Amino acid sequence: MSGKFLVSLTNAKNDQDKATVGFVVANAAVASGQETVVFLNVEGAYLGSKGYADDIHEEGFAPLKQLMDQFIEAGGSVWVCSPCYKKRNLTEEDLIEGATIVGGAKVVEFLTQGAASITY
Template identity: 70%
Template sequence: MAKIVVSITSAKNDTDKATLGFVVANASVASGQETVVFLSTEGVYLAQQGYADDIHEEGFAPLIDLLTNFREAGGTLWVCSPCAKKRNLVEKDLVSGAVIVGGASLIEYLAQGAACISY
């Protein structure tokens, strides 16, 4: 099993990138890979309860469905700590399963050989 990080930096400012990031993350976790979605900058909003409910790029499943399916399939959802703090988000504001982490967690995961793709 490989370790994969899908880094998503976009939200409603670029719903195409946000959606594609979760499409790839779902493909990764569905193929049995240990998969982390790391949300940073504007992407942290995707973990806020209710935020992704109305994002639906033509040709793709609604983003909330992609996010829910990812978590239910065993994917890990990390939210950048300084990015969340800047945007006044705390864990109680986030969807179930989302965890606020510092950069050290991401670096440790990458140092264990994880490949990373960014959106």
């Protein structure tokens, strides 16, 4: 087992339940000692921008912003798809603290190192 886990998150306000559950699972993975990455892509790229997640709170879960902050504080990595972010007219100045803009090659490299992956 590689000890690596990737959550590919393709949703944001378009499906707040999936966006929230993605970070719940990511927090569980990082808490269990996995090197964990959340890859924000497609609509999920919006979550990489400051203030966007502040008002997302699905019933039965902690607020999304809190889940994201906990994940980063626990040592998880947030990668934002570069072309997805640019397509949405977002810039590095908009990027949340703790996130990194990456290209697809970075994700492929992580997966080829044996990372398990799940998509929301």
